[in-house]
Amino acid sequence: MPFNIEPFIPGTVPFSQFLEQLEWVFAHHKVTEDKDKMTSFMAACNREVYKEIKRLFPSKDLKQLTFKEITDALLKRYDKQVAGFIQRFQFYNRKQGLYESAEDFILDVKQHAELCDFGAFKDVAIRDRLICGMADSVLQENMFDEDDLSLARVEKLIMNREANNARKKLISGESRRASVLNRLGRRDGAAPDNRNRSRSRGRDLRGRSRSRSGSFDRRKREASKKKFFCTFCRRNGHSRSYCYDLPKNKKHVKFVDEQPAAKQQSASQQKQSRDKFNRSFTDDECDMQCLSIASVNKVNEPCFRKVVVAGLLLSMEVDCGAAVSVVCWSTYSQMFNHIPLEKCNKKLAVINGSSLKVEGQFYVLVELNGKRQTVSLIVLRSFNEFVPLLGRDWLDVFFPGWRNTFGDTCQVNQLATAADQVLADVESKFASVFDKSLATPIKGFEADLVLKDDTPIFKRAYDVPLRLREQVYQHLESLEKDGVITPVDASEWASPVIIVVKKDGGIRMVIDCKVSINKVIIPNTYPLPLPQDLFASLAGAKVFCSLDLTGAYTQLLLSKKSRKLMVINTIKGLFLYNRLPQGASSSAAIF
16 A cells, blocks of 8 residues: 555544544545455554454454454444443533643533434533533633523633633733642632631730630631732732831841841842742731741642643652652543453552552553553542652653652661670679669659649440450559559549550550540640651761650659559559540640
8 A cells, every 4th residue: 555554542532433534545545355454454553452352353364354344343342332321320420620721621511412312412411521520610600690591602712711810810910829739739719727827926826715606617717708909009818017128027027048247248149039039918817027038939739741641641749758640530530531441459548548449450551751651550549639640650660760850868877786795794784774664763753733624424344355354354453563553442532444466466555534534633834845847856866776665654753743643553453543544635735
């Protein structure tokens, strides 16, 4: 043949669409003979399709088959018939994607409607789906108030709204002045963070009473709706008293990277530095004493790459923290539902440990960074639609050297094996320090529990499974031997204990103070250290060690007046707890 036919790649387009295009090619070149069509198709098909033909006709000579026999078999193989009610179910659940344009949404809904056999109801069904599935909630509410909306008018309104929004952003420069929280996905209408504002004005909102008809909660809701507008610079997001453009307010702005030599900058350089931060602020950033940070030049935006997946252009976010590449169920049903899902045995979880529901995986031909490779893509079922993630499995295929970029990492030098002997010598020399017995508490300190109400609270003992009772008896005897607990005959106060089984088969006894003393205790207000402060204190350190206190709280004595409050009720009877309990609300701050 004097021309080349583009080969069919499974998973890119339906096979019926490829055949339709192939017939146009044959008609253009006036190819009418079945033998010529057969020869051209077999010579142009790729290795995967040819292998599939051999599987469909295992015992037949392909030269003896006709063009129609082969294409009909491939049509049944690649284009699975979907029931009409399934097509209509997918149609009624179609919604505009997060990054899907209005034109693509309208065309896709119309194309899907052709498969649903709506008949004369087709235009009405398309109109209803466009209204219910559009992403613009404001336009959607306006359409609900309209009467006798036609399909043509709905299409025109959707297209015009998207075009107007794009022009509005271009003119107002909203994309350049967007705040940090908006770029990171802050929801509209979320209450602003009033903590910085309360500190800057010297007011303690926590001290206000919340018992008078919920007045404090009502003021919080009203404050969250308040819109700040600067009458000096004419911008939203802050008040005039905190406007950076006012000369009297410039002295309050502290730049992070400001050096003593910065005072000698010229006026033009200082103006250029201020212009970097000439943007509007949202409600979440209003009334902050530090309005800008000179060392931050732009927002850390996500990295997107255009990827050709199964012949379709897909925008994916590069995420080196994701082990695999994933898409949500809605993206799969909209773009790749013609590719059957396969079973996936992988178990995925997010950073907080929550598991993800894996629907399956499918293999697609991907074009990225000048390479073409068939890789797997995992489909997740989620409540909200998310941007497809390009994980480490795809990065290893299309960007093999990306890991070398992060090769120069800081490694913690591990101690040599000979250090074990040093550790053994230290344990032998300071045996009293490494003694795991709880008989000797910390000297010179006593914990004191302060109550706001002296009314006694007595709770009965919790039941313990029979298989654990012997261990509980032994544990109580060990605590009594070390002086942690003391048996008593009667008490006005009593807290039950909970028995927790450890991974090694042992038990841990936890006092359930929630149902007893925590109801009347006054919490200690000692500020606990923040993790970021602790990590910052490690800067510059070269040698690290981990110290674990055996029964840390149990090593701290309780005062005599507090011991009568801490009585535990066990299956063996009542015991005075002589040490600081783990379950008390003040224990962490006291320790």
